[in-house]
Amino acid sequence: MASRYRNALVEPAPVRWLLIGVTLLFLGIFLLLPLFVVFTQALASGMPTFFAALHDADTLASIRLTLLTAAVAVPLNTLFGVAAAWAITKFEFRGKNLLTTLIDLPFSVSPVIAGMVFVLLFGSHGWLGGWLAEHDIKIVFALPGIVLATTFVTFPFVARELIPLMQAQGTEEEQAALTLGANGWRTFWHVTMPNIRWGLLYGVLLCNARAMGEFGAVSVVSGHVRGLTNTMPLQVEMLYNDPGQYSAAFAVASLLALLGFVTLALKHFLEWWHGDELAALRGK
Amino acid sequence: MEIGVRNLGKHYGEVVALRDIRLDIASGELLALLGPSGSGKTTLLRAIAGLETINQGSIHFGDVDATHLSVQDRRVGFVFQHYALFKHMSVLDNITFGLRMRKLSRRPPKNQIKARGMELLELVQLKGLEQRYPQQLSGGQRQRVALARALAIEPRVLLLDEPFGALDAKVRRELRAWLRQLHDEIGYTTIFVTHDENEAHELADRVVTMNEGVIEQVDKVAA
Numbered sequence: 001m002a003s004r005y006r007n008a009l010v011e012p013a014p015v016r017w018l019l020i021g022v023t024l025l026f027l028g029i030f031l032l033l034p035l036f037v038v039f040t041q042a043l044a045s046g047m048p049t050f051f052a053a054l055h056d057a058d059t060l061a062s063i064r065l066t067l068l069t070a071a072v073a074v075p076l077n078t079l080f081g082v083a084a085a086w087a088i089t090k091f092e093f094r095g096k097n098l099l100t101t102l103i104d105l106p107f108s109v110s111p112v113i114a115g116m117v118f119v120l121l122f123g124s125h126g127w128l129g130g131w132l133a134e135h136d137i138k139i140v141f142a143l144p145g146i147v148l149a150t151t152f153v154t155f156p157f158v159a160r161e162l163i164p165l166m167q168a169q170g171t172e173e174e175q176a177a178l179t180l181g182a183n184g185w186r187t188f189w190h191v192t193m194p195n196i197r198w199g200l201l202y203g204v205l206l207c208n209a210r211a212m213g214e215f216g217a218v219s220v221v222s223g224h225v226r227g228l229t230n231t232m233p234l235q236v237e238m239l240y241n242d243p244g245q246y247s248a249a250f251a252v253a254s255l256l257a258l259l260g261f262v263t264l265a266l267k268h269f270l271e272w273w274h275g276d277e278l279a280a281l282r283g284k
Numbered sequence: 285m286e287i288g289v290r291n292l293g294k295h296y297g298e299v300v301a302l303r304d305i306r307l308d309i310a311s312g313e314l315l316a317l318l319g320p321s322g323s324g325k326t327t328l329l330r331a332i333a334g335l336e337t338i339n340q341g342s343i344h345f346g347d348v349d350a351t352h353l354s355v356q357d358r359r360v361g362f363v364f365q366h367y368a369l370f371k372h373m374s375v376l377d378n379i380t381f382g383l384r385m386r387k388l389s390r391r392p393p394k395n396q397i398k399a400r401g402m403e404l405l406e407l408v409q410l411k412g413l414e415q416r417y418p419q420q421l422s423g424g425q426r427q428r429v430a431l432a433r434a435l436a437i438e439p440r441v442l443l444l445d446e447p448f449g450a451l452d453a454k455v456r457r458e459l460r461a462w463l464r465q466l467h468d469e470i471g472y473t474t475i476f477v478t479h480d481e482n483e484a485h486e487l488a489d490r491v492v493t494m495n496e497g498v499i500e501q502v503d504k505v506a507a
Contacts, residue, residue, distance in 0.1 A: 172368035175335055178355040179362040180382035180437055190385070194372040 035257060042254035045247045053248035054255060058227040062235035063255070065146070069218075069231060070211040073151040077207050081158025082200065086192070088159075089166035090174065100163070106155050115149050115220025122148075141223030146231065149217035154207045161203030162196055169195055201270060209263045213256065232256050285346045285440045285473055286311045287332065293340030294327060301327045303497045305341070309441075309475065314467050316488035317477045324497040325477045329443050332475065333360045345440045361434030361472070365446040367426045369418040375429050376401045376414035382437035404432040407466070424455040431463075435470070444476035448483065460487055 010016070043050055053059065087093075088100055106114060120126050122139040132139060139145045173195065177187040193200075215233040222229040230238065232252060239249035292305040302324045309315050317325040330336040332343055334355040342351040350358050370378050377384075380401040383392060392400070405411050408428035418426055427447065434442060447463070448456045464487055467474055478484050484491045491503045 172364055172366065173370055175355075176362070176364060176368040176370075176433075177381070177385070179333060179335070179358075179360055180385060180433065181356045181359065182381070182385035183356065186385055190381075191370060194370075 038250060038257055039254050041247065041250035044250075049247055050251050053245075053251035056248065058230065059235055059239075059248070059252055061227040062230045062232050062252070065143070065230065066212050066232040066256075068143070069147050069150050070208055072147045073154055073211045074204060074208045076151050077155055077158050077211075078200070078204050080155065081162060081203060081207075082196075084159045085162035085166055085196075086188070088163055090171055090192075103156055103159050103163075106153050107160075111149075111153050111214065111216030112220055114152050115217035118145055118148055118152075118217075118221050140221050141225070141229060143229070145221035146218050146229065149221045150211050150214050153214050153217045154211045157207035157210060158200065158203035161199050161206070165196055165199040166192075198271070202267065205263050205267050209260050212259055287441055287473060287475070288344035289328075289332065289341070290344070291341035292328070292331065292338055292343065294324075294331060294336065294338045300497050302331070302338075305499060307492065307499065307502075309473060311473055312471045314464070314474045314487065314489045315476075316484035316491045317475060317494060318479070318481060318484040318491050319494035320479060322496075323494040325479075325494045326445055328494070329445055329475060329477050332441070333362050333443050334358045335362070359437055359440050361431075361437060361439030361442040363427075363430045363434050363442070363444045363447055365449050367418075367430040367450075369426055369429055369433070371418055373417075374414065375410065375416050375418070375421070376405070378418070378429055379404050379432045379436055381433060400436065404436055407435070407470075408432045409462075422455075423451045424459055427451065427459060431466075435472075439472065442472045442474040444474065446478060447476055448478070448480075456483075463487065 006012075011019070054063075084099070084103055088096060119140050121128055122132060122145065123129050124133060124140075126140075137144075139148070173191050174187050177191045182190065213233055214231075215237070218231055219234060219237075222231065222234055224230060224234060224238065226235075226238070233256065236249050236253045236256065239245040239252060242249075287307075287309040289305050289307040289309075292302055293300075294302040305324075305328060317328060319325045327336055331338050334350070334353065338351070342349060344350060345358070370381065373381070376398070380397050383397045383400060386392075391397075402411075402414065405414055408431055410425060410428055410432070413421065413425065418429065421429065427450075431444075448459060451459065460483060476487070485503075485505055488505055491505060493500045493503070
C-alpha cells in the first residue's frame with residue numbers, strides 16, 4: 001500500500017484540486033470564453049455572411065495592410081532586438097543601464113502617446129512636416145507611419161526575450177570560439193545563434209502577434225481611411241461601430257484571432273519538429 | 285614553444301590584478317600557476333591567451349611578440365574551467381570547430397577534418413562517443429572533449445584553467461595521471477592554473493606560486 005505514505009513534495013488532494021480548479025476557471029472566463037464569443041458571433045449569421053464579410057474590398061485591403069506592416073516591422077525588430085541583446089549581454093560599456101531602460105520604453109509608454117509622437121514629428125504641423133511636404137513624402141496617415149508606429153510598439157519583444165537568455169548563457173562559449181580562431185561574425189553565427197534560436201523564435205512570434213494586433217499607436221497615425229490606411233484591428237473597430245456591420249466586425253475579429261492561433265501553433269509545431277535538438281540543449 | 289612574460293601589469297581601475305610579472309616557460313614544459321582565489325593566476329592565464337587586455341609589459345611566443353595579437357591569431361589552446369563546450373554540437377563537431385572555422389584558404393578538406401577529429405577522439409580515449417552531445421557526457425569526458433578541441437588547432441601553448449576543479453576526487457586523480465602522460469606524449473608547452481598544492485606538485489615540472497598579483501616563488505619539482 002504505497003499510497004499510505006504521503007509524498008512530501010505533493011500538496012494534499014483538496015489543495016491540488018482547488019488550485020487546478022481556480023486556474024481552469026480563470027482561463028475559462030478570461031481566455032476561452034471571449035474567444036468562443038468571437039467565433040460564435042462571427043458565424044452567427046451563417047457561413048455565407050461570414051465569407052462575404054471577409055470578401056469585402058475594404059476588409060481585404062486591411063488584411064493586406066496588416067500583413068505588409070508585420071512583414072516590415074517584424075524583420076526590423078528581429079534585427080534590432082538581436083543587435084541590442086548582443087550588445088547588452090556580451091559587452092561592457094558606459095550607458096548600458098540606460099540602453100536597457102530605453103528598450104523597455106515602448107512597453108511603459110501608452111501606445112497612443114507613441115502614435116502621437118510620430119504625428120508630432122512627421123505630421124503636417126510637426127517638426128519635420130514642412131520638409132517632408134516639400135519633398136512630397138507622406139509618413140503620417142500613410143503606410144510609413146503605420147509601419148513606424150508598429151515597429152516602435154513591438155520593439156521590446158525580441159530584445160526582452162533574448163537578454164535574460166543570453167545573460168544566463170554568459171560569454172564562455174563565445175570566448176572558446178575566439179580562442180579556436182573563429183572571427184566575431186562566425187562566432188555569432190555558429191555559437192551564439194544556435195544557443196538563442198528558440199528564444200529568438202519565441203520573441204519573433206510574440207512580436208508578430210502584437211504587430212498584427214496593435215491598435216492604439218496605429219489608430220493615431222493611420223487616419224482611418226477605409227481601404228487605404230485601415231489595418232485589421234482598425235477595420236474591426238470601424239465595422240463594430242457601424243450598426244449594419246456588427247457580424248462583419250466579428251468575422252474580421254475572428255480572422256485576427258486565428259492569425260494569433262496560427263502563430264502559436266507554428267511555435268509548437270517547430271518545437272515538436274526540432275524536439276531532439278531541444279532535448280540536447282536542455283540539461284545545462 | 286617557449287613563452288615569455290615580461291613586466292606584465294594589469295589593473296582594474298584602482299585595483300591591481302597583476303604587478304610586474306616576469307616568467308619564462310621552456311618549450312615542452314608543464315607549468316603550474318598556484319595560488320588562492322584572487323591571486324591573479326587566472327588573470328595571468330587569460331592575459332597570455334589574449335582574453336584579458338593588459339596595461340603593461342609584453343608577452344612573447346617564441347620569437348613572436350604576441351602582446352598585440354588578437355585572441356584568434358595567438359593560436360592558444362584554452363581549456364575553460366567549466367569546459368565551455370558548444371552545447372548544440374556533437375562531440376565531433378566540438379572537436380573539429382577550430383579547423384572548420386579556418387579561413388577557406390587554410391581549411392583542410394572535409395574528410396581530413398573528420399579524420400583529424402577521430403584521431404583526437406582516440407587520443408583522449410573517447411572513441412565511439414563522437415555523435416553524443418556534451419550533456420550526455422560525464423564531467424571527466426567533457427574535460428577530455430575540451431582538451432581535444434583545444435589540441436585540434438595545433439596550439440602554440442596549452443592553457444588550462446582549473447582543469448580538475450569541477451570533478452570529483454577519484455576522477456581527478458585518474459585524469460591527473462592521464463594528463464601528465466598525455467603531456468609527455470605530445471609535448472606541448474602547457475600552463476595550468478590550480479589552487480591545490482598537491483595537484484600542482486604532482487603534475488607540474490615547475491610550480492609558480494602567486495599571491496595578490498605577484499609571483500611569490502618558483503619551485504622546480506624533482507622528477
